[in-house]
Amino acid sequence: MRVLGQTSPLVDWDWIGRNLDQIADRTWQHLSLTAVSVGIGLVISVALAIVALRWRWSYTPITWVTGLLYTIPSLALFALLVPVVGLNATNAVIALTSYTLLIIIRNLVAGIDGVPEAVLEAADGMGYTRRARFWKMEVPLALPVIIAGLRIATVTTVGLVTVTAVLGLGGYGYFILRGLNTFFWTQILVGVVLSVVLATILDIGFLFLQKALSPWARRA
Amino acid sequence: MRKPFRARAVGAILGLALVATACGSGDGADEGTPPEGDPIRVASFNFNESVIVAEIYAQGLEANGYPVERQLNLGNREVVKPALEEGEIDLIPEYTGTVAGFLGAEASADSDATWEAASAAWEDMGITLLAYSPAQDKNAYVVTGETAEEFSLTTVSDLQSVAGEMIFGGPPECPERPLCLQGLQDVYGLEFAEFVPLDVGGPITVAALEGGEIDVGLLFTTSGVIAANEWVSLEDDMGLNPAENIVPAIRTEVVEAYGDDLVALLDSYSEALTTEDLTAMNARADLDQEDPALIAEEWLTTNGFFE
Amino acid sequence: MTTWESVQEFLSEPTTWSGPDSIWARLGEHIWVSVAAVIIAGILVLPLAVWLGHIRHGSGIATALVNIGRAVPSFGILAIAFLVLVQMGAGVGEPWAVLVALVALAAPPMFTNTVAGIQAVQPATIESARGMGLTEREVLTGVELPLSAPLMMEGLRIAFVQVIATATLGALVAWGGLGRYIVDGFAQQDMGKLIVGAVLVGLLAIAAELGLSAMQRATTPRGMRPAR
Numbered sequence: 001m002r003v004l005g006q007t008s009p010l011v012d013w014d015w016i017g018r019n020l021d022q023i024a025d026r027t028w029q030h031l032s033l034t035a036v037s038v039g040i041g042l043v044i045s046v047a048l049a050i051v052a053l054r055w056r057w058s059y060t061p062i063t064w065v066t067g068l069l070y071t072i073p074s075l076a077l078f079a080l081l082v083p084v085v086g087l088n089a090t091n092a093v094i095a096l097t098s099y100t101l102l103i104i105i106r107n108l109v110a111g112i113d114g115v116p117e118a119v120l121e122a123a124d125g126m127g128y129t130r131r132a133r134f135w136k137m138e139v140p141l142a143l144p145v146i147i148a149g150l151r152i153a154t155v156t157t158v159g160l161v162t163v164t165a166v167l168g169l170g171g172y173g174y175f176i177l178r179g180l181n182t183f184f185w186t187q188i189l190v191g192v193v194l195s196v197v198l199a200t201i202l203d204i205g206f207l208f209l210q211k212a213l214s215p216w217a218r219r220a
Numbered sequence: 221m222r223k224p225f226r227a228r229a230v231g232a233i234l235g236l237a238l239v240a241t242a243c244g245s246g247d248g249a250d251e252g253t254p255p256e257g258d259p260i261r262v263a264s265f266n267f268n269e270s271v272i273v274a275e276i277y278a279q280g281l282e283a284n285g286y287p288v289e290r291q292l293n294l295g296n297r298e299v300v301k302p303a304l305e306e307g308e309i310d311l312i313p314e315y316t317g318t319v320a321g322f323l324g325a326e327a328s329a330d331s332d333a334t335w336e337a338a339s340a341a342w343e344d345m346g347i348t349l350l351a352y353s354p355a356q357d358k359n360a361y362v363v364t365g366e367t368a369e370e371f372s373l374t375t376v377s378d379l380q381s382v383a384g385e386m387i388f389g390g391p392p393e394c395p396e397r398p399l400c401l402q403g404l405q406d407v408y409g410l411e412f413a414e415f416v417p418l419d420v421g422g423p424i425t426v427a428a429l430e431g432g433e434i435d436v437g438l439l440f441t442t443s444g445v446i447a448a449n450e451w452v453s454l455e456d457d458m459g460l461n462p463a464e465n466i467v468p469a470i471r472t473e474v475v476e477a478y479g480d481d482l483v484a485l486l487d488s489y490s491e492a493l494t495t496e497d498l499t500a501m502n503a504r505a506d507l508d509q510e511d512p513a514l515i516a517e518e519w520l521t522t523n524g525f526f527e
Numbered sequence: 528m529t530t531w532e533s534v535q536e537f538l539s540e541p542t543t544w545s546g547p548d549s550i551w552a553r554l555g556e557h558i559w560v561s562v563a564a565v566i567i568a569g570i571l572v573l574p575l576a577v578w579l580g581h582i583r584h585g586s587g588i589a590t591a592l593v594n595i596g597r598a599v600p601s602f603g604i605l606a607i608a609f610l611v612l613v614q615m616g617a618g619v620g621e622p623w624a625v626l627v628a629l630v631a632l633a634a635p636p637m638f639t640n641t642v643a644g645i646q647a648v649q650p651a652t653i654e655s656a657r658g659m660g661l662t663e664r665e666v667l668t669g670v671e672l673p674l675s676a677p678l679m680m681e682g683l684r685i686a687f688v689q690v691i692a693t694a695t696l697g698a699l700v701a702w703g704g705l706g707r708y709i710v711d712g713f714a715q716q717d718m719g720k721l722i723v724g725a726v727l728v729g730l731l732a733i734a735a736e737l738g739l740s741a742m743q744r745a746t747t748p749r750g751m752r753p754a755r
Binding site for chain 2 (some may be wrong): 012015018019082086087088165166167168174177178181183184210
């Protein structure tokens, strides 16, 4: 380290060894912040998507609002929520959830819309009620696209969770911030690498889910 | 059977989300030792010394059976003080002079008086200041050896003639702080050419001083970097900085819940902490990149609290 | 002081309108770094993306790249880049670390959309172009590029808007830009500064989104535009 006269090794394995339980804690924090935010985002998005599909004119304003939320930089949203909800996980979850809405809603609607006309007609021809057609035909066929949206939302959220370090949370982002505060390579690398690993595991997990839920694609 | 599988898969995702929501922060299930109650949430500011001292208190409490949760590196006082007052954290190591000023109370060079002023001001908000430590850490206004020589600088007053051409670097909250730019302006009449927001007396400020991006940097009287780089900490000749004894600020509710034993324990650590200790520990954290938790543990061992 | 009063106070300070911390200065810094990041990302990935699209390979790489890109946290890249640059002797307030992180953010969507765009051109169209005697280069510049313009522009748009939002993180490594208002506003508990910073970034992002959407429509070859 030119500045502080001492070279800090890139990876201090001792530090890692001593801090395994901290790493475990941060893993849990990162996972739960991600899961809760995407989970709540999904619930809200499903509600909004049903509205958008039923009353088509509402889709544009819904995308506007969720799109607007998406353009607020995460750092700003966390900071702005502090006087409102405080310096805690609720703050983080509210902000993280709002970033998932745009992509999930878009994929929910696109997924349902993407179901071929022919299939819908066939269902009608076979005597399905509208509700049965929706739940037994349209939703299953839309699932791959929906899962794709969840996949993107989840991976994006994993990245955004690191920024919650400025609220004292951060999951793996805590290591990145501390490493930055102290110019300590090991912490930064641990934070980044574990973030990427977590995001990749979740990404692959969703990919499998996507494939599993669309068996017709596999046989192609 | 395809349909049930798909339904189950979707159900699994939602279930996971629900479970994650239901599992809140783990309740410290610390059975077996006398002190039982809600976990004590120990926080620190976002610089090494604060993390180290918070670790000392946290580890000490844990070793004596208290349930502890850490929220270290939380941020600066502007952000953390409300968290303490709102009950989102329970304990944070504070500095008497600065916190007195923050609460609008009278701070002076007298440690006792400053502590009393700060205590009284915070009592109404449900925060208790325990006994203060002899260890002090004040703001330091630092220039490189070359700068000091070039402009013959030994005291802060010496900056009066050259501040207009100099760049001051410090934490983002510095311009509003009575012991930072605001105070330098009010007490010393210093108007710098520019202020550059960096970090809280950390490696970014150090790098900026080293690289010449700033002329004067805000560090701490206990920063080991100053001596290591042969920099000059300008003497506070007009006494801007009051006494800055380290003192645990703790929510009164927690004190009442756990009682005198908790207070006595924390006091024992505060009492044993000295300014030299701080300087030594900071040097290890800042220069040698050692782990604050480890440093705290060693301090506790050296001072006879741990075996 | 209410939030609105805080905003008014911030807007009434002289330093807000002139000097290194002024709105113009911060806006300027933010815009030029965002634009530079996208241009550099373009220079780095477009040639390869166009070529891969042309020879009809690389959709696998494209997808992988975008997934990896999304999995890597920008905050992390920023911290690493900053540390590397400072240790190599770069100055503390300089934008290079931010630029590196933003280029890494912009490259994947631009790469992927370009590859997809070129590959989306119907083989039949290319065959007929070749049949008409066009050289490979002419096929590329006269047929494939114009036809893939909409998707390429889409990639540019996505990249640019993300870059604008993420550039705010630069303030965490002592850089400026509009993120400076957000970080400093938060640290000083100056809600006015914080809100002005957030609003300006939002407006900038919206302006970029609308502007590039318009450009996307303008560069869509007439034959591909939705029928009226």
